[in-house]
Amino acid sequence: MEQLHEIASIIALTMGVAWASGINLYATILVLGLLGATGGMVLPENLxxxxxxxxxxxAGxxxxxxxxxxxxxxxxxGWDGLxxxxRIPAGALLAAGAVGEVHPPLAxxxxxxxxxLAAATHVTKAGTRVLINTSPEPLSNWGASLSEDLVVVAGLWVALNHPLLFIGLLILFILLMIWLLPRIxxxxxxxxxxxxxxFRSAEKPDRPSPAPTPKEIDIPPDLG
Known part of the structure; x- marks a missing residue:
């Protein structure tokens, strides 16, 4: 049972850092760094x-x-595009480092x-932001951004303290992404x-109206 919990903890940390990196890489690094520096968690040697x-x-x-x-x-x-x-390569590196000192194939x-996973979460976030930007008011952007920050912190906390719960929630999240991404x-x-x-209609120059062609005048036979 203890071995199962240890395996679940490794999987949750590995997938948790990748998932969170796709949403907010800097918040992920900041949370892990602060927890490791203050003794809140024991990070793998590679992290x-x-x-x-x-x-x-x-990161701060x-x-x-x-x-x-x-x-x-x-x-x-634009920030998401950059x-x-x-986020994607950093998520891959963090996931590899989270498995600890293991043989290269596993890493x-x-x-x-x-x-x-980082790519999927990043694309989901970026696509959702494009849809939100169709709204003229800025409050939805603030709400989405703050929600994403809270989700990253809460998700990492669940991954570190309740790995089995996190794995279950991650599976549900992946299923939601599979359903959501094609629609987005x-x-x-x-x-x-x-x-x-x-833009094409705005850039197309207005064509001048063609000059009217003179109409032929039918001359009655008695006047010819």
């Missing part, structure tokens, strides 16, 4: 670097930048699965298609 003050400071600085960038309509979508190249498998993609295509047609 002990997160407890270094320089790493914690950098970038989290502060993202905190404000993530709440401005339009800016949040972080496609940051590589954790990186592959973790990278895929369909709506996004319609949005960008409408924007494309709007």
């Amino acid at each position: 002990m670097i997160l407890t270094e003050p320089m790493v914690i400071g950098a 600085l970038m989290y502060a930048v993202e905190f404000f960038a993530d709440k401005v309509p339009g800016v949040d979508t 972080h496609t190249f940051i 590589l498998a954790a990186a592959i699965v973790g990278g895929g 993609w369909t709506i996004i295509k319609k949005i960008f298609g409408s924007l494309g047609r709007l």
Whole structure:
């Protein structure tokens, strides 16, 4: 039973850091670094670097930048687009480091699965933000951003303290993503298609109306 709990703890931490990285990488690093530095949790050897003050400071600085960038309509979508190249590989690295000192094949498998999970959560977040940005008011962006931050912190806490519960919730989340992503993609295509047609019609120059052609005048035979 104890061995089962240990395996569940490793899986929950591995998938938990990948899942959270796809939503907010800097909050994930900050939470893990602070917990490891203060003795709130024992990090695997490969993740002990997160407890270094320089790493914690950098994560805190970038989290502060993202905190404000993530709440401005339009800016949040650009920020998500840029972080496609940051969150996914970082999630894979954190997942590989979370399995601890193991043989390379297991670490590589954790990186592959973790990278895929980080990609899925990142795409779900970015796609949802595109839909939210169709609303003219900014309050929905603030609500979504704050909710994502709370979900990351709460999710990591559950993964560390209740691994079996986290694994069950993660399975439900993956099923929800499988159902949600195709629908988000369909709506996004319609949005960008409408924007494309709007820009094309705005850029198309107005063609001058053709000059009227003179009509032929029928001359009656008696006047010819």
